[in-house]
């Protein structure tokens with residue numbers, strides 16, 4: 001039985017179970033789910049992907065129209081927790097899903113202050129990507145070039161400047177907080193390829209220009225489970241679809 005955001009009282013107990021299957025509903029590209037995906041892979045917990053029909057510019061195919069009405073806010077990603085007792089409970093909103101999974105996987109630091117710092121860095125990167133989706137991607141075609149220009153000239157450089165500084169202040173060790181992997185690291189590591197492609201010929205992110213940001217990416221890529229995911233056919237297919245659909 002599917003339940004919406006108003007969950008039964010037993011839901012808090014149901015999500016504790018490590019045998020739950022995390023079922024991620026999203027389009028068949030990375031989009032804004034790269035961090036969720038990577039966190040699922042790293043967690044080692046059982047998960048599966050349910051892809052909804054590929055969107056068509058200026059409208060969506062019938063399959064997504066039907067499914068849209070069944071999601072909490074008419075958007076994906078949605079994470080459905082399939083529990084052993086047969087009950088499915090669900091969460092929407094990218095950051096909430098990321099933090100739910102991060103909490104389970106110990107990716108929110110060692111204390112409540114570290115947790116808040118980690119969420120601050122994660123939120124900053126999420127804001128950069130949200131802005132991209134809601135301006136460059138979703139605005140009318142004729143306004144997109146101007147948004148893209150502004151994004152390249154203002155939003156990306158500003159994000160780079162501040163994040164490079166924070167990471168340097170933490171010792172350029174591939175982590176935002178302390179010396180352990182967090183959801184903030186995963187968030188950044190999983191958007192770098194998109195940002196590099198968005199910058200095009202005007203390189204803004206590289207080993208020379210942004211060594212501390214690149215260290216976050218390299219640090220995550222050393223993780224065997226993540227490396228395996230990046231090398232998989234599905235990851236490559238999602239990358240190809242991302243480039244074909246969005247151009248980055």
Ligand SMILES: N[C@@H](CCC(=O)N[C@@H](CS)C(=O)NCC(=O)O)C(=O)O
Pocket residue numbers: 031032060068074075076077092093094095133
């Ligand atoms: N506020 C939502 C936004 C999610 C969002 O914009 N999702 C897009 C895909 S990247 C979507 O569902 N598009 C289809 C639609 O809106 O019909 C979140 O944080 O999850």
